Amino acid sequence: HAPLQTGSERLLRRMRRRYRPHHYASRILEARRLMPLAAIGADVMVGFPGETDEDFEENRRFIASLPFTYLHVFTYSARPGTPAAAMPGQVPMRVRKERNRLLRELAAEKNLAFRRAMVGRRLSAVTLGDGRLALTENYLNVELARPRPANELMEVLIGGLTPDGLREAAPAGAR
Incomplete structure (x- = not known):
């Protein structure tokens, strides 16, 4: 900033x-x-x-x-x-x-x-709260494809956008 x-x-x-x-x-x-x-x-x-x-x-x-x-x-x-x-x-x-x-x-x-510009990239993130959301290293919120434990450091593949953040790509074979 x-x-x-x-x-x-x-x-x-x-x-x-x-x-x-x-x-x-x-x-x-x-x-x-x-x-x-x-x-x-x-x-x-x-x-x-x-x-x-x-x-x-x-x-x-x-x-x-x-x-x-x-x-x-x-x-x-x-x-x-x-x-x-x-x-x-x-x-x-x-x-x-x-x-x-x-x-x-x-x-x-x-x-x-x-x-x-983040769609298709892999970003480092940490899960928040109930594990349905993560915060990337560049401060973008990501809706996760599936819940994860809170405070888990992870890499997410960005698959799309939400109105004010990003969405994780669904795992291969998932529907």
């Missing part, structure tokens, strides 16, 4: 962040190169004071260009006494909510693409 805040260079400066989008991107791409199956997520803010349509679009394109698995999208809210609360250009709440929705849609698309 790598907090981003925004992919807009102008807004990062306005937030007084010391990094720039190209610094962030190089680290995310290096993480993906070193760990091709890693789940990589980010915190992203929408509606920071002064955020224009152009800033938002720059942010959206930046996020779309990187190999994120999930995003924690949050909407800026003014906190009394903070420098940002006194900044001009407070973004209307309806605009903030729409931008949040758009980035959550992008996050869902990226997550689905990541999960689809």
Whole structure:
């Protein structure tokens, strides 16, 4: 998980962040190169004071260009006494909510693409709770073909998707 805040260079400066989008991107791409199956997520803010349509679009394109698995999208809210609360250009709440929705849609698309890329792969996982579900090493839930003992470390062949996770392939000859 790598907090981003925004992919807009102008807004990062306005937030007084010391990094720039190209610094962030190089680290995310290096993480993906070193760990091709890693789940990589980010915190992203929408509606920071002064955020224009152009800033938002720059942010959206930046996020779309990187190999994120999930995003924690949050909407800026003014906190009394903070420098940002006194900044001009407070973004209307309806605009903030729409931008949040758009980035959550992008996050869902990226997550689905990541999960689809897992189908046909063997992943290390540990069984959870009653043994009908496992958690992979890259933090994806897998519905198991048959229950297993809790806390069992295992390798699972991914056979398909569920609405928010993966499904283990049925053993050969099973119906």
